[in-house]
Amino acid sequence: MSQLVFWIASSDPTRARRWETLMTREGWTVSLVSDPAALAADVAAQRFGLVLIDWSLLRPRPEEVLRRVKAASTGVSVILIAGADAGPEKVIAALDAGCDDSFPDDIDDRLLLAKVKAHLRRILPNLA
DSSP, X not given: OOXXXXXXXXXXXXXXXXXXXXXXXXXXXXXXXXXXXXXXXXXXXXXXXXXXEEHHHHOSOHHHHHHHHHHHOTXXXXXXXXXXXXXXXXXXXXXXXXXXXXXXXXXXXXXXXHHXXXXXXXXXXXXX
């Protein structure tokens, strides 16, 4: 039976490790990836999960990366982690291309955890 997996797709190893620690403390399975192709392959091997992906990993063609990840599994939710360099237009484009939500990259860890739990309650209420 598949379990919920959290993928942290980040070009910032310090933030990725911090968020990995935060989520594993909740008892969640976490996978760190730094390449969109590896992310899509890993997502395809799972039934459902939640992806936190840096804007930097979506460049230069965010629509293509998001399409591959979302096509890999219908049970995946993608949350964009956007830095100041992304700006509103790029965040809107990512949301239009398939991201389910967007958080700033400097989000407080406690707020990130609360938002992820709220997201889980909406999409997978029995796992939250």
